[in-house]
Amino acid sequence: MMLHKIAAAFATLLLISGAASAQGAKPNDAQIAHIAYTAGLADIANAKLALRKSKNKDVRAFAHDMERDHKAVNDKALALVKKLKVTPQDNPTSKAIAKGQADERAKLSKLKGKAFDKAYIDNEVAYHKTVDNALQSTLIPSANNDELKSLLETGLKIFQGHLEHAEHVAAEFK
Amino acid sequence: MRAGFVVTAAVAALSIWGSTLARAATIQVTIDKVAYNPVNISARVGDTIVWSNKDIVAHTATNRDKSWDFTIFPNKTAKVTLKKAGEIDYYCKFHPNMKGHISVKP
Numbered sequence: 001m002m003l004h005k006i007a008a009a010f011a012t013l014l015l016i017s018g019a020a021s022a023q024g025a026k027p028n029d030a031q032i033a034h035i036a037y038t039a040g041l042a043d044i045a046n047a048k049l050a051l052r053k054s055k056n057k058d059v060r061a062f063a064h065d066m067e068r069d070h071k072a073v074n075d076k077a078l079a080l081v082k083k084l085k086v087t088p089q090d091n092p093t094s095k096a097i098a099k100g101q102a103d104e105r106a107k108l109s110k111l112k113g114k115a116f117d118k119a120y121i122d123n124e125v126a127y128h129k130t131v132d133n134a135l136q137s138t139l140i141p142s143a144n145n146d147e148l149k150s151l152l153e154t155g156l157k158i159f160q161g162h163l164e165h166a167e168h169v170a171a172e173f174k
Numbered sequence: 175m176r177a178g179f180v181v182t183a184a185v186a187a188l189s190i191w192g193s194t195l196a197r198a199a200t201i202q203v204t205i206d207k208v209a210y211n212p213v214n215i216s217a218r219v220g221d222t223i224v225w226s227n228k229d230i231v232a233h234t235a236t237n238r239d240k241s242w243d244f245t246i247f248p249n250k251t252a253k254v255t256l257k258k259a260g261e262i263d264y265y266c267k268f269h270p271n272m273k274g275h276i277s278v279k280p
């Protein structure tokens with residue numbers, strides 16, 4: 001139930017309301033790890049596309065930061081699941097994230113120049129909002145293992161920083 | 175007469191240098207969980223700030239007046255010696271939600 005709601009939110013890039021945590025099965029740690037990792041991979045793929053297409057200095061700097069930070073967080077997540085002997089488990093939310101961002105990249109790849117830059121950064125703002133919201137309202141409260149919870153909490157602060165950074169860059173294109 | 179002046183000047187210079195040395199402090203700032211700790215610092219001219227990044231990602235210490243801008247990778251440090259009195263607001267370029275303040279007294 002809850003997973004479907006998160007999945008829907010990612011698919012449509014709607015924000016998850018606090019009410020989503022009403023009833024139903026909470027995602028387990030193996031699913032949470034998979035969702036967090038998938039969300040990171042999607043943003044790395046977005047960044048790589050931007051680095052191939054954009055010539056804007058600020059957009060490129062932002063994309064470099066996304067590639068570096070999401071890789072660092074994902075590396076930590078991989079090391080942690082290995083240590084905890086948890087196998088990340090695919091689920092509808094992970095699938096919705098991967099598909100949602102792949103669809104965005106398909107749209108972005110048809111754009112050029114300033115139109116690309118604006119669309120890329122607008123998607124980064126929206127995507128980070130959705131991910132931060134999912135972390136805050138569902139993933140962090142649902143996490144069982146303390147180390148996983150702590151990594152997600154640090155991740156949230158990092159991604160809140162990315163959101164603010166993205167909003168600064170987006171202001172250039174207003 | 176002339177030698178005396180040189181000696182006096184040298185002694186004066188040494189004593190200024192000495193007093194600066196005596197009070198110059200090194201102030202440690204730890205970066206962890208996307209925050210500078212301590213976030214507010216009181217320092218004096220001549221003091222050195224050392225940032226140590228214990229976090230899982232790179233951060234910057236970037237002065238809003240652009241006079242310094244350090245990128246600090248995990249398990250690395252950066253330092254700056256404070257040259258003049260005033261209020262310094264700095265932040266992380268990668269995560270602008272990270273902010274720090276240094277109050278520099280003469």
Ligand SMILES: [Cu+2]
Pocket residue numbers: 161208232233234266267268269272
């Ligand atoms: Cu930072």
